[in-house]
Amino acid sequence: MFKKVHLLVLLSASFLVVKAQEKIPFRITKHNNIIVKALVNDKDSLDLMFQIAMEDASISPERKRNADHIIFKDKVSENNTVKIGKFTLKNVVFSDNELTGHEADGKIGTQMFKGKAFKIDYDNNQFVIYDKMPDMKGYESTPLFSEYGLFHIVADNVIDGKQQEVYFLMQSGYSGGLLYSNEFSDKQELDKKLKVTGEKTLRNSAGKSIVTKQGVLPFLKLGNTVLKDVTAGFFVGDLKTQTTNYFGADVMRRFNWIFDADRKTAYFKPSKYFSEPYYLIK
CATH class of the missing domain: 2.40.70.10 (Acid Proteases)
Incomplete structure (x- = not known):
């Protein structure tokens, strides 16, 4: 019985x-x-x-x-x-x-x-x-900054041999890897410090130009996990329209993510895409 x-x-x-x-x-x-x-x-x-x-x-x-x-x-x-x-x-x-x-x-x-x-x-x-948090074995965690329905995380970027802490908006609609704001790009002189692999120039009706460049970030560190040679886009030119740093879909897919109900912590671990070739913006 x-x-x-x-x-x-x-x-x-x-x-x-x-x-x-x-x-x-x-x-x-x-x-x-x-x-x-x-x-x-x-x-x-x-x-x-x-x-x-x-x-x-x-x-x-x-x-x-x-x-x-x-x-x-x-x-x-x-x-x-x-x-x-x-x-x-x-x-x-x-x-x-x-x-x-x-x-x-x-x-x-x-x-x-x-x-x-x-x-x-x-x-x-x-x-x-x-309904309740699952077993988090194998996951790392990072603070999640949630405001007005937007999720931000912080990751370390190695640029010109120096580590820079960057505040990123998680942006699954952007197909590429990282996309830097004009402010960060100008301050860090990314045009000089990152290896540039491609660029495109656009002009508006007033003749002002915006140049989009694709570069390579040597190292991106999220928690204790390091990604190498990450694609990183940035803008140069007359128009300053990019106000936010993006953590795009190509880096998001390299991890499985769990977000707590309070949206204060993001948990992550490498996915099957972690070592896949990077997506190139055309």
Whole structure:
């Protein structure tokens, strides 16, 4: 009798662990963007790019699929239902006419995980949503600075043999590795100190130029983990439009991430992409 009761308790406990998490499948494009298949308002089938640097959702003017059942007023649509796999999200707000990544009809942000810990599992192409924090064995941690739905982390950059602490915005919509702000680029003279592998010049209607350059950062240190020869973009020229340092999708995918429910700590460990060749912006 005891053995039967004991077995029942174990089975019940296992069931509770399974029910304490939800999984959302995704795919990764060749541009490092995460795409989820979504059914919006039970009518519109859309491919949405996950954007960690936003909370709500948006629809692109360049979408390939119809979004006729998302009703906009002043370019905003409220109270939408989004189904992704077995997961249903209600009261989703969509913005209209926002550009998104390749192969996507729009974007969806971190509202999917509101109030919960969640994992970006690049090894298994899925998000995992937790009611309680999972076993963190094998993970390092770093402070997460969350404000207005934006996630920032700090990483050490080795430039010209010197270590510089840099405050990065996590930006899964940017396909490349790192992208530096104009302020940091100018102050650190990246044009002189980084090996430059490519550049492109654009001009606006007033004839002012912006030059985008791709360089190589010798070392990027996150916690005790070191990435070598990381692609790093920066701008030079008349226009100073880049105000934030980006921790882009190509470096994000090199780790599996877990974010606590309070958004104060990010946990990470190398993923299967850790040693993959770096993505080159064209």
